[in-house]
Amino acid sequence: MKALMLAGGRGTRLRPLTHTSAKQLFPVANKPVIFYGLEAVREAGITEVGVITGETGAEVRAALGDGSRFGLRITYIPQDAPRGLAHCVLIAREFLGDDDFVMYLGDNFLLGGVQELVSAFRAGDYEAQILLAAVDDPRSYGVATLGRSGEIVGLTEKPAEPESDLAIVGVYLFSPAIHEAVRAIGPSARGELEITDAVQWLIAHGHRVHSHLVSGYWKDTGRARDILECNRMVLESVEPRLDGTVAGRTEIIGRVVLEAGAVVEDSVLRGPIVIGTGTKILRSYVGPFTSIADNCMLEDAEIEYSIVFDNASVRGVSRIGESIIGRDARVLPAPRTPAAHQLIVGDHSTVRLRA
Known part of the structure; x- marks a missing residue:
């Protein structure tokens, strides 16, 4: 299994800080938030990591190096502009090959790591596994709608009128079946290739997509108050x-x-x-x-x-x-x-x- 770590994006919700810094490198308890994600994939037994970079690629490279400080081997994959999470999978095709992989958004923080999630995915017969968490305002996230038995019946990216409060956490697990899905979809109304559309394609074509409700602490650190809250949570255990x-x-x-x-x-x-x-x-x-x-x-x-x-x-x-x-x-x-x-x-x- 490999990992795809996303470290692109413009971080518009954190301006002016992101005019000069990559949001994935913002310090949480004096450690860049992306470091927590890299440590989590290493603890799950994954050593090959592809890192998607954007405008702040030079800064990300300088911080992460070749990955040896984390016990990893890092391959950098530049993205010319933010074109959606599914586009990240598309341009990482050569690196990913036919391996299963974890896709981890570099500005997300998931307390407890991903070791159990990776083990569950390996043990299950799934083509995709997505993590869900209940949030107060789901309009800023991908949102999942579940059926009566808890199965996923629909996914929507940043809906104006969400049908549930279940946000998609920025950690996904995929089999190679996702590559056909990202090639099959077109750009959304936002002009991006949405990973939610790719997962919806898997569901529509009979592939098994498993959902897991996160019971522990998770934060998307895309806003100032979220970074402060994440900082508080980490400091609780120093x-x-x-x-x-x-x-x-x-x-x-x-x-x-x-x-x-x-x-x-x-x-x-x-x-x-x-x-x-x-x-x-x-x-x-x-x-x-x-x-x-x-x-x-x-x-x-x-x-x-x-x-x-x-x-x-x-x-x-x-x-x-x-x-x-x-x-x-x-x-x-x-x-x-x-x-x-x-x-x-x-x-x-x-x-x-x-x-």
């Missing part, structure tokens, strides 16, 4: 580790990870949090569910339930919450004080806020 320097009148409460080379002085750290190497926390408060990446500066500031990318700085500002601060961004005091600060700050930005 093991405390203080490899950096703690100085002055610093108070540490709960599960805190302080990487080697980080410095905390005269500050309060209330976990669960992760602080990257080279980062300095001076006379500041870092509250729960916050991850601060490498080489950042937090001085005379307060922040919680937030994500801070590499090389960002926050000085003289209180209280930041539910925020994402991009690479090399600066958050500084401004003349007037608003009631609250809630920020999504793109890479290389400067924001001035009053303390």
Whole structure:
């Protein structure tokens, strides 16, 4: 079995952050979200991975390399433009050959990995297996409609009026039968080759398509609030580790990870949090569910339930919450004080806020 990891797409719902960064590389607990997917397929015993890349292909290649750091062998497959998930299968035909494969959307996070799902697919007589999860607003997802016995009777991509609340999770398992399906379908009204149409073709032509309802944690990290929630979920399970320097009148409460080379002085750290190497926390408060990446500066500031990318700085500002601060961004005091600060700050930005 092989894996097809999707790392293209423009990430329009995360702009301005995605103007300069691949959404699949956004940090969750200081680790790019796509890394979790790659680790999941490796733990399922899969070592051959094809990675679909788009406009941010160079950045994705630089982050993943040849795959050896994950125990994988990666083959890169460029896609000239976002043309749909079924198009990804189409252009990966040579790499996939006649093997079964897992297709994993690189900006999805599935707690618990895919090992059991892969085992169930191998044991079953299916041509496709799709994962479903109940969501509050299914209009942003592919949606499945089930019959009385739980069988899949219909799939629709991002419907205006969904017939169910069952969203298709961004992890699929396919046999080689899917290749005939993706060749048989045409572009949707959105101008893309939809994987939902390909799976619908399999159903219509008598192929067995199995569905599995996800009971654990799953997130499509395509929106800012989803990334923050995913970050919270991962931080819930961190093991405390203080490899950096703690100085002055610093108070540490709960599960805190302080990487080697980080410095905390005269500050309060209330976990669960992760602080990257080279980062300095001076006379500041870092509250729960916050991850601060490498080489950042937090001085005379307060922040919680937030994500801070590499090389960002926050000085003289209180209280930041539910925020994402991009690479090399600066958050500084401004003349007037608003009631609250809630920020999504793109890479290389400067924001001035009053303390």
